[in-house]
Amino acid sequence: MGKQDKEFVKEITPRSQDYSQWYLDVVLKAQMMDYAPVKGCMVIRPYGYALWENMQQGLDRRIKDTGHQNAYFPLFIPESLLQKEADHVEGFAPEVAWVTHGGNEKLTERLVVRPTSETIICEMYSRWIQSYRDLPVLINQWCNVVRWEKVTRPFLRTTEFLWQEGHTAHRNEEEAEEETRKMLEVYRDFVENDLAVPVICGQKTEKEKFAGALRTYSIEALMSDGKALQAGTSHNLGTHFAKVFDITYLDSDGELKYVWQTSWGVTTRLIGAIIMVHGDDRGLMLPPKVAPIQAILIPITPKKARKQVLSKAAEIFAVLKESGLRIEMDDREEYSPGWKFNEWEMKGVPLRIELGPRDLEAGQAVLVRRDNGEKETVALSELTQYIPVLLEKIQTNMYQKAKQFMEENTHRTDDYQEFKQIMEEKRGFLVAGWCGCVECENAVKEETKATIRNIPFHLQQEDPGRCIYCGQDGKHLVIFARAY
Amino acid sequence: MGKQDKEFVKEITPRSQDYSQWYLDVVLKAQMMDYAPVKGCMVIRPYGYALWENMQQGLDRRIKDTGHQNAYFPLFIPESLLQKEADHVEGFAPEVAWVTHGGNEKLTERLVVRPTSETIICEMYSRWIQSYRDLPVLINQWCNVVRWEKVTRPFLRTTEFLWQEGHTAHRNEEEAEEETRKMLEVYRDFVENDLAVPVICGQKTEKEKFAGALRTYSIEALMSDGKALQAGTSHNLGTHFAKVFDITYLDSDGELKYVWQTSWGVTTRLIGAIIMVHGDDRGLMLPPKVAPIQAILIPITPKKARKQVLSKAAEIFAVLKESGLRIEMDDREEYSPGWKFNEWEMKGVPLRIELGPRDLEAGQAVLVRRDNGEKETVALSELTQYIPVLLEKIQTNMYQKAKQFMEENTHRTDDYQEFKQIMEEKRGFLVAGWCGCVECENAVKEETKATIRNIPFHLQQEDPGRCIYCGQDGKHLVIFARAY
Numbered sequence: 001m002g003k004q005d006k007e008f009v010k011e012i013t014p015r016s017q018d019y020s021q022w023y024l025d026v027v028l029k030a031q032m033m034d035y036a037p038v039k040g041c042m043v044i045r046p047y048g049y050a051l052w053e054n055m056q057q058g059l060d061r062r063i064k065d066t067g068h069q070n071a072y073f074p075l076f077i078p079e080s081l082l083q084k085e086a087d088h089v090e091g092f093a094p095e096v097a098w099v100t101h102g103g104n105e106k107l108t109e110r111l112v113v114r115p116t117s118e119t120i121i122c123e124m125y126s127r128w129i130q131s132y133r134d135l136p137v138l139i140n141q142w143c144n145v146v147r148w149e150k151v152t153r154p155f156l157r158t159t160e161f162l163w164q165e166g167h168t169a170h171r172n173e174e175e176a177e178e179e180t181r182k183m184l185e186v187y188r189d190f191v192e193n194d195l196a197v198p199v200i201c202g203q204k205t206e207k208e209k210f211a212g213a214l215r216t217y218s219i220e221a222l223m224s225d226g227k228a229l230q231a232g233t234s235h236n237l238g239t240h241f242a243k244v245f246d247i248t249y250l251d252s253d254g255e256l257k258y259v260w261q262t263s264w265g266v267t268t269r270l271i272g273a274i275i276m277v278h279g280d281d282r283g284l285m286l287p288p289k290v291a292p293i294q295a296i297l298i299p300i301t302p303k304k305a306r307k308q309v310l311s312k313a314a315e316i317f318a319v320l321k322e323s324g325l326r327i328e329m330d331d332r333e334e335y336s337p338g339w340k341f342n343e344w345e346m347k348g349v350p351l352r353i354e355l356g357p358r359d360l361e362a363g364q365a366v367l368v369r370r371d372n373g374e375k376e377t378v379a380l381s382e383l384t385q386y387i388p389v390l391l392e393k394i395q396t397n398m399y400q401k402a403k404q405f406m407e408e409n410t411h412r413t414d415d416y417q418e419f420k421q422i423m424e425e426k427r428g429f430l431v432a433g434w435c436g437c438v439e440c441e442n443a444v445k446e447e448t449k450a451t452i453r454n455i456p457f458h459l460q461q462e463d464p465g466r467c468i469y470c471g472q473d474g475k476h477l478v479i480f481a482r483a484y
Numbered sequence: 485m486g487k488q489d490k491e492f493v494k495e496i497t498p499r500s501q502d503y504s505q506w507y508l509d510v511v512l513k514a515q516m517m518d519y520a521p522v523k524g525c526m527v528i529r530p531y532g533y534a535l536w537e538n539m540q541q542g543l544d545r546r547i548k549d550t551g552h553q554n555a556y557f558p559l560f561i562p563e564s565l566l567q568k569e570a571d572h573v574e575g576f577a578p579e580v581a582w583v584t585h586g587g588n589e590k591l592t593e594r595l596v597v598r599p600t601s602e603t604i605i606c607e608m609y610s611r612w613i614q615s616y617r618d619l620p621v622l623i624n625q626w627c628n629v630v631r632w633e634k635v636t637r638p639f640l641r642t643t644e645f646l647w648q649e650g651h652t653a654h655r656n657e658e659e660a661e662e663e664t665r666k667m668l669e670v671y672r673d674f675v676e677n678d679l680a681v682p683v684i685c686g687q688k689t690e691k692e693k694f695a696g697a698l699r700t701y702s703i704e705a706l707m708s709d710g711k712a713l714q715a716g717t718s719h720n721l722g723t724h725f726a727k728v729f730d731i732t733y734l735d736s737d738g739e740l741k742y743v744w745q746t747s748w749g750v751t752t753r754l755i756g757a758i759i760m761v762h763g764d765d766r767g768l769m770l771p772p773k774v775a776p777i778q779a780i781l782i783p784i785t786p787k788k789a790r791k792q793v794l795s796k797a798a799e800i801f802a803v804l805k806e807s808g809l810r811i812e813m814d815d816r817e818e819y820s821p822g823w824k825f826n827e828w829e830m831k832g833v834p835l836r837i838e839l840g841p842r843d844l845e846a847g848q849a850v851l852v853r854r855d856n857g858e859k860e861t862v863a864l865s866e867l868t869q870y871i872p873v874l875l876e877k878i879q880t881n882m883y884q885k886a887k888q889f890m891e892e893n894t895h896r897t898d899d900y901q902e903f904k905q906i907m908e909e910k911r912g913f914l915v916a917g918w919c920g921c922v923e924c925e926n927a928v929k930e931e932t933k934a935t936i937r938n939i940p941f942h943l944q945q946e947d948p949g950r951c952i953y954c955g956q957d958g959k960h961l962v963i964f965a966r967a968y
Contacts, residue, residue: 034608034611034612036557036558036604036608037562037565037604037607038558038560038561038562038595038604041558041559041560042558043555043556043557043558043608044555044556045555046553046554046555046623048555049553049554049555049556050553050554052556053554069530069533069534070530070533070534070537071527071528071529071530071532071533072527072528072533072536072646073520073527074520074522074525074526074527074644075525075597075628075630075644076522076525076581076630076643076644077522078521078522081521094587094588095587096586096587097560097583097585097586097595098583098584098585098586099581099582099583099584099597100582100583100584100585101581101582101584102580102581102582102632102643103578103579103580103632104578111522111581113559113583113597120520120521120522123521124518124520124527127518128518139530143628144559144627144628146559146560148586148587159560159586160558160559160560162556
C-alpha cells in the first residue's frame with residue numbers, strides 16, 4: 001500500500017476505534033446518503049438508491065410470487081381514523097408529523113403524515129370486503145412513512161424512511177396466522193439469500209409487539225459490533241382492527257364475521273444491516289446479488305500501452321455488460337490504479353477486474369475479490385462464464401462468514417452475573433431462560449440495556465431452564481441483546 | 485347481448501350523455517381507484533397500480549438508458565428553502581400542505597410537504613457540485629407529491645399524486661437545452677409508443693411556463709371529449725435556481741460559474757389520459773404494452789364438458805403464462821360467459837381468449853380483440869407465437885385510431901368568430917396565429933375558456949398569419965384548447 005493509499009483509507013475511522021463514526025464515515029464517503037436540511041431526514045444518493053432498487057426487486061418478486069398485489073394508499077390520515085384503535089394510537093401518536101394547514105386555510109381536522117397505514121387501509125377494507133368471496137385480500141404498498149424521531153442515524157432511524165407494508169385480510173385465525181408466518185419466512189429467505197445476512201426468526205414479547213397486534217414475529221440480525229438489529233416484522237393483527245373499523249364479511253354459512261388481519265414490513269434500515277454486517281475498515285462490502293455495481297473494470301494504462309489497453313478493455317466491458325453483469329469501467333486518467341482500487345473497495349464492489357499490458361499479452365485478466373482479497377488470473381475468453389460463478393461464491397462466502405460471526409457471538413448462560421459481564425464486554429446474542437413476565441424483562445433492560453429480541457422458533461423445543469432474572473421456572477428460551 | 489349483459493353495461497353512463505360521469509363510472513367500476521377518507525385524495529387499487537407499475541417500468545428504462553440515476557430526497561422542505569426563488573414560491577405557496585407539529589412539539593420552522601423538489605434538490609446540489617468534473621448531474625426521483633387542490637378528479641387532479649421528477653445540472657445553456665429537449669422526446673416516445681397516446685410537442689407560453697423556469701416544453705394530448713391534457717413537461721431552469729441556491733462550479737478555464745439546470749416530470753395523470761383517449765361506452769381499453777392483464781382466458785364450460793375444458797384451459801394458461809404473456813384465467817363458476825365477457829371488456833383487457841368444447845374438438849381457440857371487437861379462430865398450437873403479434877397489432881391500431889381522432893379534431897382558423905364557434909361546439913385542438921402578448925392570451929381564455937396549450941415545434945416553419953384575437957401580425961402558430 002503506497003502512502004497515498006494509506007491516507008485514503010485513513011479517512012474512514014477504524015471500527016475498533018469508534019464504530020459509530022466508522023458507520024457514518026462509510027455511508028457518507030461511499031455516497032450512500034447525505035444529510036438533508038430537514039431535522040432527522042436524509043437524502044438517499046444514487047449509489048444508495050440503486051442498492052435499494054435491487055433490494056426492492058428481489059423482495060417485490062417474492063411478495064408477488066406469494067399472491068400479493070401492490071396498491072397505493074394516501075399519505076395523509078385524518079386524526080379521527082388514527083385514534084380508532086386504542087393501542088395503535090397510543091403507540092404512534094407521540095411520534096407523528098401533523099399537517100394543520102392546506103394552502104392558506106387552517107384544516108378543520110388535523111392530518112397525520114402516515115407512520116404506518118393500518119388505519120386508512122382498514123377504512124378501505126371495510127368498504128371493499130362484503131363476502132367470503134372477497135377474501136383473502138392480499139395487498140402490499142411501497143411508500144415513504146414518517147415518524148418523528150428524537151435521535152436519528154442514517155438508514156437505521158430517520159424521520160422519514162422508505163419501506164413496504166403488506167396488509168391482508170382473511171376468513172379466520174388459521175389463515176391469518178399462516179400468512180403472518182409465511183411472510184416472515186419470505187423476509188428470512190430474502191434477507192439471508194439476497195443480502196447474505198443471517199437472521200433469527202421468532203416471536204416478539206407482549207412488551208415489544210406492534211401497537212395493535214395480537215402477535216408480532218421478527219427476524220433479528222447481529223451487527224459486527226455485537227448489537228442486534230430488527231430486520232423485519234410480521235404481525236397477526238387478530239380482529240382488533242376489524243372490530244373498530246367494522247370490517248365484516250358474510251361467510252358461506254350465512255353468518256356475519258370479522259376478518260382476521262395481518263401486516264408486515266421491512267424498511268431501508270436493511271441497508272444499515274448490510275453495511276454493519278459486511279463492512280470492514282476499508283469500507284462497504286456489498287453482496288453481489290444486490291450490489292449496484294457487481295464488478296469494476298480497471299484498465300492499467302502506462303503511457304506507452306494506453307491506447308491498446310483501453311481499446312481491449314472497452315471491448316471486454318461491452319461483452320460483460322451485454323451478458324447481464326452490472327459492471328462499470330473506471331478509465332479516469334486523473335487517478336492512479338492504487339487510488340481506484342481503494343475507492344471501489346470502499347464502495348464495496350464485490351469484484352475488481354484489473355487489465356494491464358502484461359495481462360493483455362497473456363490473454364488474461366486479474367480478478368480480485370472484495371470479500372477476502374483473493375487474486376486470481378483468468379483467461380479473457382472465460383470471463384463471461386466464470387464471473388457469475390465467482391459472484392455466487394462471494395455471495396455464499398459472505399453469508400457463511402456472517403453466520404459464523406453470529407454463532408461465535410451467541411452465548412448461552414443461566415447466570416445473571418455472567419450475563420451482565422458478557423453484555424458489557426462482548427455483547428452479541430445472549431440465549432437465556434425467561435419466566436415470561438414483563439417485570440423481569442424491564443429489569444434486565446434497565447440494568448444491562450439488553451432487550452428480548454425475540455423468542456426464537458428454533459429453541460422452542462428446548463428446556464428453558466430458569467428465568468435469568470428472577471430464577472423462577474423459565475417459560476421460554478429467549479434472545480437478549482442490545483439493539484439498534 | 486342478453487338482458488343480463490345490457491344491465492351490466494348500463495352501469496356505465498354513456499360518454500355522450502355525461503362524459504364526466506362516464507369517467508368516474510369507469511375508474512370506480514374497473515377498480516382502478518377509490519375515494520379516500522381524506523379530502524381530494526384517492527386510493528390507487530391494485531388494478532390501477534399494476535398499470536402504473538408497467539408504465540413506470542417503461543419510462544424508468546428510458547430514463548436510465550439516457551444516463552440518469554434514481555435517488556430519493558426528503559418529503560419535507562423547510563419554509564425558508566421554498567421561499568428562496570421568488571417565482572417558484574409565488575407559484576407553489578398557495579397550494580402546499582404545512583406541517584407545523586412533530587410529535588407533541590410545535591416546530592420552530594414550518595415544513596412544506598413537497599409539491600415538487602427543485603428547492604431541496606438545489607440545496608444538495610450546491611454541496612455536491614464543485615468542479616466541471618462533477619457535471620452533468622443527472623438524477624431522477626420517483627415519489628409522491630402534494631398540492632392542495634380545490635377541485636379534484638381521480639388521476640387528473642388530486643391533492644396527493646405519484647410522479648417522477650428529473651433534476652439535472654449542466655455546464656452551460658447549450659447542454660441544459662439539449663437535456664430539456666431530450667427528455668421531452670423521451671416522454672413523447674414513451675407516451676406514443678407505450679401508451680398509444682399521440683401528442684403535440686411544443687413550447688409553453690411565458691404565462692403557462694413552470695414557476696421559476698426559463699422555458700417550459702410540454703407534450704399535449706387530446707381526450708375523446710375534445711379537451712386537451714398536458715401529459716408531461718420539461719423545463720430549462722436556466723440559472724435562476726443556481727443563483728439563489730449558489731450552485732457554482734470551477735470550470736476548466738479556472739472561472740467560477742453557475743450551473744444550468746433542468747427539471748422534468750410526468751405523473752399518474754397519464755392514467756387519466758389512457759382512460760380518456762382509448763376508453764369507450766363499454767369501459768376501459770388498455771394498450772397491450774402496459775395493460776396489467778394482456779389476455780383473459782375464459783373457458784366455456786357446459787356441465788358435461790366442464791372437467792375436460794378446464795383441464796385443457798389450465799394447460800394452455802400455463803404455457804402462455806410461461807411464455808411471458810400477462811394472462812389471467814377466469815374460471816369462476818358463479819358467472820356466465822356473457823357476464824365475464826362484459827366484465828373484462830369493461831376492465832379494458834386487450835384480448836379475450838374463449839375456449840369451449842367445440843373449440844377443443846377443433847383444436848382451436850377464439851380470440852376477440854377489445855379495440856375493434858374482431859373475432860378470429862386460431863389453432864391452439866399457434867397461440868404462443870400468434871398472440872404477441874396480435875397484441876402488437878392492437879397496440880398499433882389503438883395509436884392509429886387516436887392519432888386519426890386527434891387529426892380530425894384539429895382545426896385551423898384565422899377567424900375569431902369561427903374560433904369561438906368551434907370551441908363551443910366541437911372543441912378539439914385549434915391552430916391559430918398569436919401575436920405573442922399575454923393580453924390576447926388572457927382575453928381568449930376569458931371569452932372561450934381555451935388556453936394556449938403550446939407553440940408546436942412542427943408548425944414553427946409555417947407562416948403564423950395574424951393574431952386570432954387582436955389581428956396584429958402573428959408571432960407564432962399555437963394550439964388553443966380547453967384543457968383538464
